Amino acid sequence: MAELYITIGRQFGSGGREIGKKVAQALEIPYYDKEILAVAAQESGLSHEFLKSYDEKPTNSFLYSLVMGQQRISPGMPGNTVEQLAANAQREAVLSVAAKGSCVIVGRCADYILRDKPGLVRVFVCAGHDARLQRVIHRDGVTEKEAEEKLRKMDKTRASYYSFHTDRKWGAAESYDLCVSSSLHGVDAAVRVILEFCKG
Amino acid sequence: MAELYITIGRQFGSGGREIGKKVAQALEIPYYDKEILAVAAQESGLSHEFLKSYDEKPTNSFLYSLVMGQQRISPGMPGNTVEQLAANAQREAVLSVAAKGSCVIVGRCADYILRDKPGLVRVFVCAGHDARLQRVIHRDGVTEKEAEEKLRKMDKTRASYYSFHTDRKWGAAESYDLCVSSSLHGVDAAVRVILEFCKG
Numbered sequence: 001m002a003e004l005y006i007t008i009g010r011q012f013g014s015g016g017r018e019i020g021k022k023v024a025q026a027l028e029i030p031y032y033d034k035e036i037l038a039v040a041a042q043e044s045g046l047s048h049e050f051l052k053s054y055d056e057k058p059t060n061s062f063l064y065s066l067v068m069g070q071q072r073i074s075p076g077m078p079g080n081t082v083e084q085l086a087a088n089a090q091r092e093a094v095l096s097v098a099a100k101g102s103c104v105i106v107g108r109c110a111d112y113i114l115r116d117k118p119g120l121v122r123v124f125v126c127a128g129h130d131a132r133l134q135r136v137i138h139r140d141g142v143t144e145k146e147a148e149e150k151l152r153k154m155d156k157t158r159a160s161y162y163s164f165h166t167d168r169k170w171g172a173a174e175s176y177d178l179c180v181s182s183s184l185h186g187v188d189a190a191v192r193v194i195l196e197f198c199k200g
Numbered sequence: 201m202a203e204l205y206i207t208i209g210r211q212f213g214s215g216g217r218e219i220g221k222k223v224a225q226a227l228e229i230p231y232y233d234k235e236i237l238a239v240a241a242q243e244s245g246l247s248h249e250f251l252k253s254y255d256e257k258p259t260n261s262f263l264y265s266l267v268m269g270q271q272r273i274s275p276g277m278p279g280n281t282v283e284q285l286a287a288n289a290q291r292e293a294v295l296s297v298a299a300k301g302s303c304v305i306v307g308r309c310a311d312y313i314l315r316d317k318p319g320l321v322r323v324f325v326c327a328g329h330d331a332r333l334q335r336v337i338h339r340d341g342v343t344e345k346e347a348e349e350k351l352r353k354m355d356k357t358r359a360s361y362y363s364f365h366t367d368r369k370w371g372a373a374e375s376y377d378l379c380v381s382s383s384l385h386g387v388d389a390a391v392r393v394i395l396e397f398c399k400g
Binding site: 011121124126171172173174176177178179180181184185189192193196197199200 | 211321324326371372373374376377378379380381384385389392393396397399400
């Protein structure tokens with residue numbers, strides 16, 4: 001089989017993590033989500049805790065730059081803020097795990113970082129609002145109100161991080177090769193569709 | 201088989217029409233694209249030419265309403281402008297063909313019009329910019345410059361029409377159940393993925 005790099009963007013609470021894991025299991029290839037942080041820590045010398053605190057989060061200086069219309073940091077640019085340091089370490093980790101061969105990578109703008117790699121399949125997972133709400137309530141053990149707030153905040157955060165590090169729009173169909181809802185027919189149907197698409 | 205209503209939104213030049221036809225053929229169910237106009241003409245008494253001139257086009261009074269922040273015309277509202285008349289006739293035609301059983305409907309906000317129907321699968325087809333450009337150049341026999349202009353104009357028009365008649369965003373992954381690019385693996389792979397997803 002030719003090398004396959006499946007990147008998975010996802011709405012918060014859509015089950016993207018579970019779907020990514022199942023796709024990786026079916027193809028018998030490595031899966032990276034938060035695992036990217038460990039690789040980034042090991043390779044950059046930055047602490048795992050430091051990287052975790054900036055994981056997919058545009059923090060104040062990011063937002064300040066956005067507001068001020070300052071130039072986007074492309075993933076290839078050397079960093080001069082702590083956020084850039086963290087983002088660059090993650091970028092190097094994404095390149096490093098992809099250099100080892102086929103894999104599934106969730107989030108972290110991996111679709112953009114690997115954009116010139118043959119064998120790249122860019123997936124986005126979404127789901128209906130109620131399905132996401134229920135997933136977050138049960139998974140995270142929070143109230144409905146807290147889950148609503150989490151959904152709103154996390155999607156906004158991910159969208160900002162993505163916009164900042166790429167020239168594409170997070171969650172827009174044209175930014176991906178395949179977008180699938182996990183709520184119409186469930187997680188396993190989404191996995192099946194992704195596997196079917198990856199056959200080429 | 202339970203009834204299946206597959207609606208296909210599409211970027212201009214993405215091959216959505218061809219994909220919709222192939223999906224309908226594979227499932228042996230009717231396919232409607234511009235065919236909806238004939239049904240609308242027959243049922244509304246409006247002329248085919250009149251309906252064609254407003255087909256998926258937000259015209260001046262639409263845009264005026266948008267600019268003025270006037271209330272969106274929901275597909276159920278009675279029309280009092282020519283554009284509303286045309287849109288309502290198309291809406292009735294969409295409901296009418298869906299009432300006959302399983303079908304594939306391309307465009308015309310059918311995904312929104314049929315939103316409460318069990319068996320609805322909302323698909324969006326997109327493709328890379330270069331692939332769309334080449335398709336339009338060859339299909340429509342135009343220059344590259346003309347094709348560029350057509351892409352820009354048609355997507356904008358479709359997005360405006362969709363925004364005006366629904367409470368959703370055209371081309372956003374979360375507005376659909378499945379979005380697939382026809383350029384990564386081609387039209388037939390997109391057809392396969394849609395058929396796989398429709399199995400549920």
